Amino acid sequence: MSASRLDIGARRDSEPRAAAVISGLGTCLPSNTVHNTSLAEGLDTSDEWIRTRTGIQSRRRITPDLSVLDLACEAAGNALRSAGTDAVDGLVFATTTPERPCPSAAPEIASRTGLGHVLAFDISAVCSGFLYALTTAGALITAGTVDSVLVVAAETYSRVVDPTDRSTAVLFGDGAGAVVLRSGTTGEPGSLLAHDLGSDGTGADLIRIPGTREQGTGQRWFTMSGRKVYLQAIDRMAESARRVMKDCGWSPATLGMLVPHQANARIIEALAGRLGLPPERVLRALAHTGNTAAASIPLALAGAVADHRLEPGARTVLTAFGGGLSWASTGLIWPQLTAVTSEV
Structure with missing residues (x-):
């Protein structure tokens, strides 16, 4: 790694x-x-x-x-x-x-x-x-x-x-x-306290959209090796989140909220179990949005702020896993703010 x-x-x-x-x-x-x-x-x-x-x-x-x-x-x-x-x-x-x-x-x-x-x-x-x-x-x-x-x-x-x-x-x-x-x-709520980033290019074929050289000028559909991605996602996000918590001086017991990439409910549940976190401290917000890839974490944050699941002062870790393969986590104390949302 x-x-x-x-x-x-x-x-x-x-x-x-x-x-x-x-x-x-x-x-x-x-x-x-x-x-x-x-x-x-x-x-x-x-x-x-x-x-x-x-x-x-x-x-x-x-x-x-x-x-x-x-x-x-x-x-x-x-x-x-x-x-x-x-x-x-x-x-x-x-x-x-x-x-x-x-x-x-x-x-x-x-x-x-x-x-x-x-x-x-x-x-x-x-x-x-x-x-x-x-x-x-x-x-x-x-x-x-x-x-x-x-x-x-x-x-x-x-x-x-x-x-x-x-x-x-x-x-x-x-x-x-x-x-x-x-x-x-770093003394202010909302400050980004620690980050962890990583990648593994040996898994590049697990999540992909073929290039024109591979598939010509026809429609290039997204493909994913579901089972392999499932296992990698849990492992990588758990490891990354732990490193950020360590850098922030936090433990799973003192974490206020884990906000994972909203891929599917089974990954989120398995991640919570891997980190020893109860369901109420792991944000699940994909029921009515599905997997929105890079947009999933800010969308989940906005929903959690609106319904008071994420309160100011909460020790918060954001974590994601995606194609590349790539993964990332960030730790912060959640600030006081009002999310602005709209539809088009």
């Missing part, structure tokens, strides 16, 4: 240090809801089968007139409103379902959101993308390069999932989430 860790001294040094602080949270979901019963008709399955194996009851999917950029821009604007600002110094965009391979989407999102000529670039780390982007943006702030960054994650997997493949068609939904990061110190 290869892993990279960033510990800014929250545990070993009580003196506050420079840190990136979450100050705003926004999300956007398509208004179009697709229930299990709609999918079951053409997939030789049932609502009960899907619920039992995935924990998903419905998911949101964009209509032909919308794009991943529309979702991203709406979530970005909502995060800015949540933070009470209309300006940041940079934008990092996480997606694996861009409208085009070139140019990157981040500059267009920045322009459409009214941010002007700011630093802007894309990150592709599949379901780990939001945490990779969060860590990168935080490092830009603590290095003194910028004072604030908008981190956006948006996905439209409905356009790359084979509608005839029962193993993947029922899992994925579309959506977007974003946070505003500002410069601050």
Whole structure:
């Protein structure tokens, strides 16, 4: 295993240090809801089968007139409103379902959101993308390069999932989430305290969308080796979350909330068991969104803030696993904020 860790001294040094602080949270979901019963008709399955194996009851999917950029821009604007600002110094965009391979989407999102000529670039780390982007943006702030960054994650997997493949068609939904990061110190709620990042390229074929060289100009569907991914996801997220808790000086017994990537209910339940956490301290929020890949963690956070499952002051670990293979975790004390959400 290869892993990279960033510990800014929250545990070993009580003196506050420079840190990136979450100050705003926004999300956007398509208004179009697709229930299990709609999918079951053409997939030789049932609502009960899907619920039992995935924990998903419905998911949101964009209509032909919308794009991943529309979702991203709406979530970005909502995060800015949540933070009470209309300006940041940079934008990092996480997606694996861009409208085009070139140019990157981040500059267009920045322009459409009214941010002007700011630093802007894309990150592709599949379901780990939001945490990779969060860590990168935080490092830009603590290095003194910028004072604030908008981190956006948006996905439209409905356009790359084979509608005839029962193993993947029922899992994925579309959506977007974003946070505003500002410069601050480790003594503030919302400050990013520790990060853990890792990858294993020997598993690159386990989660993939074929390239044009492999499949020509025809439709390139998303594929996933379900059982192998299931086992890797549990192992990698558990290990990564433990490393972040150790760096923060926390134990599972003192953790307020674990917020995992919302892949499916069975992975989340197995992860909770691996870490010895009761269900109420592991956020499960995919019943009505499905797996939204990089967008799943900010979407889950917004829902948890709205229904008071995640309260200010909670010791919080975010953890994700995705294609690459890649994984990431971040530790923070959850801040006082109001998430701004909308539909398109």
